[in-house]
Amino acid sequence: MGITGQLIKFAQAEVPEKAAAMMRLSLFDWAACGIAGAQEPEFAPFRRAQMVEEGPAHIFGGDAGGAATAALVNGTLSHALDYDDTHFAHIGHPSVAVLPTVIALAETLDIPLTDAIDAATLGVEASILTGVWLGRAHYQVGYHQTATAGAFGATVAAARILGLDKREVRHALGLCASMASGIKEQFGTMAKPLNAGLAARTGVEVALWAQAGMTAAHDGLAGELGFGATHHGEAIEVKLPRKDWQIGDISHKFHACCHGLHAMLEALANAKVEAERIGAIKIRTHPRWMSVCNNLTPKTGLEVKFSYAHTAAMTLLGHSTGTISNFSDEMARNPEVCALRDKIEVVEDDSLSETQSLVTLTLTSGEVRRLRHDLTAPMTLEARSEKLRTKVQALIGSAQAEMLWQAVIGNDLDAVTACFKGA
Amino acid sequence: MGITGQLIKFAQAEVPEKAAAMMRLSLFDWAACGIAGAQEPEFAPFRRAQMVEEGPAHIFGGDAGGAATAALVNGTLSHALDYDDTHFAHIGHPSVAVLPTVIALAETLDIPLTDAIDAATLGVEASILTGVWLGRAHYQVGYHQTATAGAFGATVAAARILGLDKREVRHALGLCASMASGIKEQFGTMAKPLNAGLAARTGVEVALWAQAGMTAAHDGLAGELGFGATHHGEAIEVKLPRKDWQIGDISHKFHACCHGLHAMLEALANAKVEAERIGAIKIRTHPRWMSVCNNLTPKTGLEVKFSYAHTAAMTLLGHSTGTISNFSDEMARNPEVCALRDKIEVVEDDSLSETQSLVTLTLTSGEVRRLRHDLTAPMTLEARSEKLRTKVQALIGSAQAEMLWQAVIGNDLDAVTACFKGA
Numbered sequence: 001m002g003i004t005g006q007l008i009k010f011a012q013a014e015v016p017e018k019a020a021a022m023m024r025l026s027l028f029d030w031a032a033c034g035i036a037g038a039q040e041p042e043f044a045p046f047r048r049a050q051m052v053e054e055g056p057a058h059i060f061g062g063d064a065g066g067a068a069t070a071a072l073v074n075g076t077l078s079h080a081l082d083y084d085d086t087h088f089a090h091i092g093h094p095s096v097a098v099l100p101t102v103i104a105l106a107e108t109l110d111i112p113l114t115d116a117i118d119a120a121t122l123g124v125e126a127s128i129l130t131g132v133w134l135g136r137a138h139y140q141v142g143y144h145q146t147a148t149a150g151a152f153g154a155t156v157a158a159a160r161i162l163g164l165d166k167r168e169v170r171h172a173l174g175l176c177a178s179m180a181s182g183i184k185e186q187f188g189t190m191a192k193p194l195n196a197g198l199a200a201r202t203g204v205e206v207a208l209w210a211q212a213g214m215t216a217a218h219d220g221l222a223g224e225l226g227f228g229a230t231h232h233g234e235a236i237e238v239k240l241p242r243k244d245w246q247i248g249d250i251s252h253k254f255h256a257c258c259h260g261l262h263a264m265l266e267a268l269a270n271a272k273v274e275a276e277r278i279g280a281i282k283i284r285t286h287p288r289w290m291s292v293c294n295n296l297t298p299k300t301g302l303e304v305k306f307s308y309a310h311t312a313a314m315t316l317l318g319h320s321t322g323t324i325s326n327f328s329d330e331m332a333r334n335p336e337v338c339a340l341r342d343k344i345e346v347v348e349d350d351s352l353s354e355t356q357s358l359v360t361l362t363l364t365s366g367e368v369r370r371l372r373h374d375l376t377a378p379m380t381l382e383a384r385s386e387k388l389r390t391k392v393q394a395l396i397g398s399a400q401a402e403m404l405w406q407a408v409i410g411n412d413l414d415a416v417t418a419c420f421k422g423a
Numbered sequence: 424m425g426i427t428g429q430l431i432k433f434a435q436a437e438v439p440e441k442a443a444a445m446m447r448l449s450l451f452d453w454a455a456c457g458i459a460g461a462q463e464p465e466f467a468p469f470r471r472a473q474m475v476e477e478g479p480a481h482i483f484g485g486d487a488g489g490a491a492t493a494a495l496v497n498g499t500l501s502h503a504l505d506y507d508d509t510h511f512a513h514i515g516h517p518s519v520a521v522l523p524t525v526i527a528l529a530e531t532l533d534i535p536l537t538d539a540i541d542a543a544t545l546g547v548e549a550s551i552l553t554g555v556w557l558g559r560a561h562y563q564v565g566y567h568q569t570a571t572a573g574a575f576g577a578t579v580a581a582a583r584i585l586g587l588d589k590r591e592v593r594h595a596l597g598l599c600a601s602m603a604s605g606i607k608e609q610f611g612t613m614a615k616p617l618n619a620g621l622a623a624r625t626g627v628e629v630a631l632w633a634q635a636g637m638t639a640a641h642d643g644l645a646g647e648l649g650f651g652a653t654h655h656g657e658a659i660e661v662k663l664p665r666k667d668w669q670i671g672d673i674s675h676k677f678h679a680c681c682h683g684l685h686a687m688l689e690a691l692a693n694a695k696v697e698a699e700r701i702g703a704i705k706i707r708t709h710p711r712w713m714s715v716c717n718n719l720t721p722k723t724g725l726e727v728k729f730s731y732a733h734t735a736a737m738t739l740l741g742h743s744t745g746t747i748s749n750f751s752d753e754m755a756r757n758p759e760v761c762a763l764r765d766k767i768e769v770v771e772d773d774s775l776s777e778t779q780s781l782v783t784l785t786l787t788s789g790e791v792r793r794l795r796h797d798l799t800a801p802m803t804l805e806a807r808s809e810k811l812r813t814k815v816q817a818l819i820g821s822a823q824a825e826m827l828w829q830a831v832i833g834n835d836l837d838a839v840t841a842c843f844k845g846a
Contacts (some may be wrong), residue, residue, distance in 0.1 A: 042636065045635035045636045046632055046635045046636065046637050048635070049631055049632065049635040052476055052478070053475055053476035053489070054490050055475070055588055064437055064509075066475050068580060139649075141648070141652075141653055142647075142648030142653040144601075144655060147601075157673070172647075174608075174612070174614060175617070176608070177608065177609075177613055178567075178570075178604060178605045178609055178614050178617065178618055178621070179604055179607060179621065181601060181602055181603070181604040182601045183600060183601055183643070183648055183649060183650060183653050184639075184648045185597075185600065185643055185646045185647070185648040185649045185650075186597070186601055186639055186640050186643070189597070189638045189639050190637050190638045190639070190642055191597060191598055191601050191637065191639035191640065191643075194598070194601065194632075194637065194639075195601055198601070198602065209469055209472065209617075212468035212470065212471070212472040213468045214469050214613050214614065214617065214721065215466065215612045215613045216609055216612050216613070216614035216617075217606075217608040217612055217614065217615065219608070219615075220606070220608055220609070223608045224565075224608070225564075225565030225606055225607045225608040226565070226608045227607060227608075229564075229565060230564055230565040230566060230606050230655070231653075231654075232653070237823070256480045279773050310439070350649060389474040
């Protein structure tokens with residue numbers, strides 16, 4: 001069965017508990033990213049410009065609007081910090097295009113949170129399937145897969161929430177094929193998060209339009225002049241998941257900096273050594289990262305986000321890399337951090353994968369400690385919950401974090417969206 | 424100067440009177456297509472689904488909404504009949520992506536109609552420039568240029584209406600590069616006109632967002648990972664027009680059927696001969712059209728739209744091909760038309776261009792008349808006005824046509840949009 005037929009079938013699938021449990025954690029993480037993202041002052045005028053209608057769907061930072069508007073704004077704001085979850089096979093951020101769609105429609109239609117989480121789980125898995133089907137070529141040529149594959153995932157999720165029949169799901173996917181878009185040329189600008197918001201809005205709109213009888217190509221995704229063929233898709237064969245869904249491999253960001261630093265930071269998290277006992281540090285990483293995040297002498301908070309040496313020194317000195325405000329110009333100048341940084345050597349090592357890092361600490365006593373981490377290492381849901389709660393506390397404060405956590409585990413949609421306003 | 428720099432500069436250009444005069448005629452034609460398109464019952468639920476907000480911008484068929492919504496709905500409805508203007512170099516329908524943007528923003532901001540027409544003229548010319556820059560390859564691989572190039576034209580027009588500065592125009596074009604989309608796989612479905620509506624909405628949104636401080640790629644259109652590079656653009660060198668703008672070559676549809684029939688129908692318009700005096704008819708046309716619109720024995724109104732023989736017989740018997748309701752199943756069965764049709768032979772002739780047709784009438788008296796027409800033949804604005812007024816009368820009725828015409832030539836924006844409701 002082709003990708004389109006599979007996605008249509010998938011919109012009706014049963015959701016395994018384990019997959020939904022992962023989605024629930026991503027909901028917690030995503031909402032916190034949105035609440036924090038809404039505090040970014042540069043997005044305030046855009047946010048205000050969208051507030052032209054009244055509606056039931058809550059928007060990060062306060063107010064509410066129609067489902068399409070809420071999906072657009074929430075998708076954008078929750079990606080503003082680039083701190084939301086990622087998936088390697090999808091090549092993108094899976095939740096940020098799907099959850100804004102699902103939550104906005106669930107609020108509008110008064111759907112229970114458990115059903116919304118099921119729909120989101122299907123949507124995220126569908127994004128990953130579509131991302132794999134589009135393949136590396138699609139990403140390499142310049143498409144922003146978070147948004148392109150994400151729009152199809154958002155469509156599947158919205159179709160599930162609305163209870164579309166198979167014919168309507170087909171047309172919704174067909175309409176999506178004319179709207180899924182977003183290019184990597186936008187990276188480093190406000191249009192990058194906007195791409196995610198647009199994908200989320202597309203999910204809402206195409207599902208509602210298909211429900212209103214709009215028709216589209218029979219196979220907008222895989223047809224001869226369809227999305228894949230026109231957008232450098234590889235049309236890699238994919239299969240619907242059975243028991244083990246790919247959503248299980250979602251990666252959450254626990255450090256508010258470049259993803260290339262995360263394996264090293266996780267390795268150092270277990271160092272448990274006083275900074276003054278350290279004689280030398282050698283960080284080994286995959287060669288690809290050397291041109292991405294090996295700034296040896298960062299001068300600004302932004303540059304710190306791309307520095308192995310500086311973030312390693314921060315961690316060893318107890319400055320959390322999960323706290324956004326720690327990535328400041330002051331931190332770039334911190335004399336203690338700068339002094340420790342000078343003891344650090346960063347080398348490339350092609351025996352490591354992109355998700356691995358190896359750190360060698362040589363203590364002043366002569367003792368040598370080797371610390372390694374692989375981001376793809378399995379993590380229990382309990383361990384992940386703990387790490388996420390710590391992250392979210394740093395992101396939005398302990399009180400807000402606790403309220404959001406209770407709302408999510410209590411299956412209380414109204415309580416979740418009541419948190420969107422922020423402190 | 425690259426395409427992006429040229430478009431930014433162009434947004435501030437002065438508009439020659441002759442170009443604006445052509446745009447004014449296209450406004451008349453486009454509004455009539457929209458008023459008639461709003462009567463298509465299959466689009467009614469989609470139209471209703473968009474009516475979630477109040478606003479100043481009138482919508483075809485009645486009601487009003489915000490500028491973005493009005494642009495979306497009006498762009499879709501005015502392309503529903505596929506009867507709006509076209510441009511060969513652009514490879515698409517230029518007005519339908521630009522005028523909905525301009526009229527919706529002009530109503531919202533209370534801009535005089537003359538300024539709105541200037542903005543639309545720039546927008547249409549910018550669409551054509553962008554279409555030429557993207558080239559045939561972009562269209563051939565499957566992109567719907569009406570929508571893709573059209574979105575950039577709509578952006579330039581909206582930037583002009585809003586009076587954006589150069590930096591803001593750059594960001595608006597950059598945002599557009601993430602949103603311009605639409606594929607030909609949709610042809611034959613309701614998503615084809617929707618593509619036009621989406622392009623028009625994109626123009627409104629990106630201009631407003633750029634005004635609200637959203638940033639995007641420095642060169643979203645021609646950058647390394649930009650729209651052209653990712654969307655099979657040819658990056659053909661283009662130059663801003665001086666005196667003679669390409670908008671002068673716009674083609675208006677005067678027959679509610681396949682464009683391939685139009686040269687033949689124009690040739691026959693000058694036949695002035697009673698049907699009973701005709702012994703035989705030979706129609707010569709470019710070979711490309713033979714597989715498109717040479718249905719020899721159409722059975723339905725839709726099939727009549729793709730039949731040289733049937734539409735030729737209709738014309739000679741006085742059944743107007745400018746009247747949509749004449750393309751009916753009854754007309755397909757009309758015995759008089761079918762009888763005359765049987766005297767007609769259609770042959771391909773590769774000495775003719777795609778825009779030419781040669782018709783040979785052999786009368787029962789033995790006299791032979793040769794009639795030819797080329798769609799690219801120059802037409803005075805006066806002659807074009809007359810033909811458009813006849814078309815619009817057939818499309819929306821004489822009273823409505825006259826009201827719309829007076830509103831357009833009287834520079835009365837409120838009177839133009841008051842016509843949107845229809846009879």
